[in-house]
Amino acid sequence: MWVIDNQDYxxxxxxxxxxxxxxxxxxxxxxxxxxxxxxxxQHVARLSNDLARLNIxxxxxxxxxxxxxxxxxxxxxxxxxxxxxxxxxxRGDSERGYGYHDEIxxxxxxxxxxxxxxxxxxxxxxxxxxxxxxxxxxxxxxAGIKHLxxxxxxxxxxxxxxxxxxxxxxxxxxLIIEGAMSNVFFEHQGQLITPKLTLSGVAGVMRxxxxxxxxKLGVKIEIRDISIDELAGFEHGFLSNSVMGIxxxxxxxxxxxxxxxxxxxxxxxxxxxxxxx
Amino acid sequence: MWVIDNQDYxxxxxxxxxxxxxxxxxxxxxxxxxxxxxxxxQHVARLSNDLARLNIxxxxxxxxxxxxxxxxxxxxxxxxxxxxxxxxxxRGDSERGYGYHDEIxxxxxxxxxxxxxxxxxxxxxxxxxxxxxxxxxxxxxxAGIKHLxxxxxxxxxxxxxxxxxxxxxxxxxxLIIEGAMSNVFFEHQGQLITPKLTLSGVAGVMRxxxxxxxxKLGVKIEIRDISIDELAGFEHGFLSNSVMGIxxxxxxxxxxxxxxxxxxxxxxxxxxxxxxx
Numbered sequence: 001m002w003v004i005d006n007q008d009y010x011x012x013x014x015x016x017x018x019x020x021x022x023x024x025x026x027x028x029x030x031x032x033x034x035x036x037x038x039x040x041x042q043h044v045a046r047l048s049n050d051l052a053r054l055n056i057x058x059x060x061x062x063x064x065x066x067x068x069x070x071x072x073x074x075x076x077x078x079x080x081x082x083x084x085x086x087x088x089x090x091r092g093d094s095e096r097g098y099g100y101h102d103e104i105x106x107x108x109x110x111x112x113x114x115x116x117x118x119x120x121x122x123x124x125x126x127x128x129x130x131x132x133x134x135x136x137x138x139x140x141x142x143a144g145i146k147h148l149x150x151x152x153x154x155x156x157x158x159x160x161x162x163x164x165x166x167x168x169x170x171x172x173x174x175l176i177i178e179g180a181m182s183n184v185f186f187e188h189q190g191q192l193i194t195p196k197l198t199l200s201g202v203a204g205v206m207r208x209x210x211x212x213x214x215x216k217l218g219v220k221i222e223i224r225d226i227s228i229d230e231l232a233g234f235e236h237g238f239l240s241n242s243v244m245g246i247x248x249x250x251x252x253x254x255x256x257x258x259x260x261x262x263x264x265x266x267x268x269x270x271x272x273x274x275x276x277x
Numbered sequence: 278m279w280v281i282d283n284q285d286y287x288x289x290x291x292x293x294x295x296x297x298x299x300x301x302x303x304x305x306x307x308x309x310x311x312x313x314x315x316x317x318x319q320h321v322a323r324l325s326n327d328l329a330r331l332n333i334x335x336x337x338x339x340x341x342x343x344x345x346x347x348x349x350x351x352x353x354x355x356x357x358x359x360x361x362x363x364x365x366x367x368r369g370d371s372e373r374g375y376g377y378h379d380e381i382x383x384x385x386x387x388x389x390x391x392x393x394x395x396x397x398x399x400x401x402x403x404x405x406x407x408x409x410x411x412x413x414x415x416x417x418x419x420a421g422i423k424h425l426x427x428x429x430x431x432x433x434x435x436x437x438x439x440x441x442x443x444x445x446x447x448x449x450x451x452l453i454i455e456g457a458m459s460n461v462f463f464e465h466q467g468q469l470i471t472p473k474l475t476l477s478g479v480a481g482v483m484r485x486x487x488x489x490x491x492x493k494l495g496v497k498i499e500i501r502d503i504s505i506d507e508l509a510g511f512e513h514g515f516l517s518n519s520v521m522g523i524x525x526x527x528x529x530x531x532x533x534x535x536x537x538x539x540x541x542x543x544x545x546x547x548x549x550x551x552x553x554x
Contacts, residue, residue: 020365020386022427023300054428055435088297091431095390098427098434098458109297113372137414138449141432149426150299150375151331154368155418157375158332172415172476181375199449 002078002112017093017107018100023148025090025107026050028205029242030067031115032083035075037067039242039276042205047089050145056091057106066108074112084243086111088148118244123267126250126259127165129179129237131228134159136169136177136200144203156180165247166239168231176226177201179239182247185210187236187260191220206240209275210266219262236260238267245270279355281347281387294370294384295377300425302367302384303327305482306519307344308392309360312352314344316519316553319482324366327422333368334383343385351389361520363388365425395521400544403527403536404442406456406514408505411436413446413454413477421480433457442524443516445508448477453503456516459524460484464513464537468497483517486552487543496539513537515544522547 018024028047031038044064051058059066067087075081088111092104134156142149152169157180160167166179178184178201185207186193192214197203214221236257237249246267248259269275295301305324308315321341328335336343344364352358365388369381411433419426429446434457437444443456455461455478462484463470469491474480491498513534514526523544525536546552 017297018431020294020297020367021304021425022431023425024428024431027298054432090297095388098430100431100435111372134418135416137416137419139412139414139429140449141411142414142428147428148298148300149428151301151419151424151426152416153375154295154299154301154377155331158377172417 002074003110017090019088019090019107019109019148021094022098023150025056025088025148026054026146027086027088027148028067028146030071030085030087031242032071032075032081032085032112034081035072037071037085038273039205039209040064040067042208043067043242046146046203046205046208050147051089053141053145054091054147056089057104059089059106059108070110074110078112078114080112080114082115084113084115086113090148115243118247122165122244122247123271126248126257127239128251129166129168129184129239129249129253130160130164131231131253132156132159132167132169132180134167134169134180136171138171138173138199140199143199143201144197146202146204153180170228171200173199174228175200176228176231182239182241182244183207185238185240186226186234187238187262188234190262191222192262193222193224193226193234195226196223204241206242206245206270209270210240210246213266213269213275214262217262217265236263238263246275279351279389281350281385294367296365296367296384296386296425298371299375300427302333302365302425303331303423304363304365304425305423307348307362307364308519308522309348309352309358309362309389311358312349314348314362315550316482316486317341317344319485320344320519323423323480323482323485327424328366330418330422331368331424333366334381336366336383336385347387351387355389357389357391359392361390361392363390367425392520395524399442399521399524400548403525403534404516405528406443406445406461406516406526406530407437407441408508408530409433409436409444409446409457411444411446411457413448415448415450415476417476420476420478421474423479423481430457447505450476451504452477453505453508454478459516459518459521462487462515462517463503463511464515464539465511467539468499469539470499470501470503470511472503473500481518483519483522483547486547487517487523490543490546490552491539494539494542513540515540523552
């Protein structure tokens with residue numbers, strides 16, 4: 001792992017701030033190909049939007065240039081051109097107490113790892129998806145934001161263990177929200193259906209790519225509440241996130257499902273890079 | 278501010294771990310008097326219970342001895358005998374990803390500050406309490422735990438600003454849960470009423486002291502769901518937390534309230550230290 005902490009390049013980072021005290025910040029996980037960030041404009045748009053929602057001061061300068069320069073430096077210094085870059089932007093440093101001064105400066109930490117190669121079968125055959133007990137919080141002011149309050153994902157991942165590739169989480173209202181580490185889509189009678197994320201969950205950048213690309217294809221899209229009972233009726237499904245792209249589902253809560261036609265189109269669009277255009 | 282990070286005493290701490298990445302940990306805020314922790318057994322009990330709920334490995338050795346030794350060292354090195362000690366226990370260090378190894382070791386960081394002296398009027402006249410828009414998350418697996426996912430408290434504190442001493446937060450079901458930085462109690466017809474924290478909120482140690490002491494006094498206690506509409510009907514109220522103790526309410530959502538008899542009893546029990554016995 002390679003780390004840059006507030007402009008300093010370090011082998012190992014030690015950094016204390018409001019991220020560690022209150023999870024008072026955001027993060028963004030980006031796939032780097034040939035030293036460049038895939039889907040950069042979408043990452044920048046999401047980050048800007050989420051910073052504004054949390055009233056966190058944006059870093060000085062152009063965010064797009066900043067992220068690109070981090071990616072370039074990381075790829076260069078690590079000699080790893082294809083990696084995963086995680087950027088944490090916290091509100092900054094402060095002492096004890098939830099309050100903060102208006103002049104507080106954001107603190108940026110950047111992590112870089114070699115991209116883990118998933119087995120081919122993940123994409124050709126699909127993966128098993130189960131339903132978890134661990135819930136997604138209901139918190140409208142935080143819903144959709146990729147903030148640092150991720151304890152429930154940690155618990156979900158632990159509960160999932162090795163029983164399946166991914167586990168779906170519901171909220172207290174019994175609505176399906178997302179996977180422990182991905183967004184989820186269902187393909188049914190040619191339509192694309194995905195959970196509404198106004199009460200719970202993280203609106204992933206790859207989810208945005210999927211929605212935009214499906215729209216271009218003229219596919220009917222439903223973003224809505226999905227109850228657990230409905231899962232039994234959906235024909236196909238897939239997962240999305242910025243690191244692993246589009247992952248078809250081969251079983252949903254122990255029920256075998258085939259890989260759908262639209263899923264295959266989206267998977268190919270991701271593999272070829274067309275989905276980022 | 279004085280800091281100890283994993284046994285090292287530092288003027289300023291830099292520490293990176295799962296607390297900063299995922300808010301994967303707990304914290305405990307304790308009042309130190311004469312180098313000793315007030316309500317130590319209750320803090321230890323709560324911490325042990327919350328560590329177990331999150332499946333975080335407890336620190337090696339006796340937790341009570343460990344906290345006492347931190348308090349002693351801090352009071353000694355800072356020459357501040359009466360302070361506030363904040364202890365963060367995170368699950369430990371790991372690289373990218375929500376998963377962790379079973380052998381992961383907890384990481385402890387200890388902060389120490391001089392105790393801020395609240396004006397006398399806070400205790401003699403009471404404080405203003407308003408209702409905030411910022412909600413408490415609904416997440417049963419995390420409810421009650423003093424974990425590090427505190428972004429909503431940060432937002433609540435920001436919303437509160439200088440409009441009042443404290444702001445109450447509700448959850449998405451319209452239930453009153455707690456203040457941005459305290460638990461809340463209502464005194465009505467001689468009864469003590471406080472929100473149930475099974476879906477949302479933090480079960481503070483001072484809340485435990487209040488409940489135990491009221492029980493000793495033979496007071497009828499109701500721990501239950503409280504809707505916003507009910508707030509208009511309660512005769513008296515007070516706030517509690519480990520740092521500021523018991524704080525009477527003088528206005529509740531712009532309605533003047535008198536300080537109740539039971540509130541005064543509890544306040545005196547805290548001021549004299551009897552509440553800790």
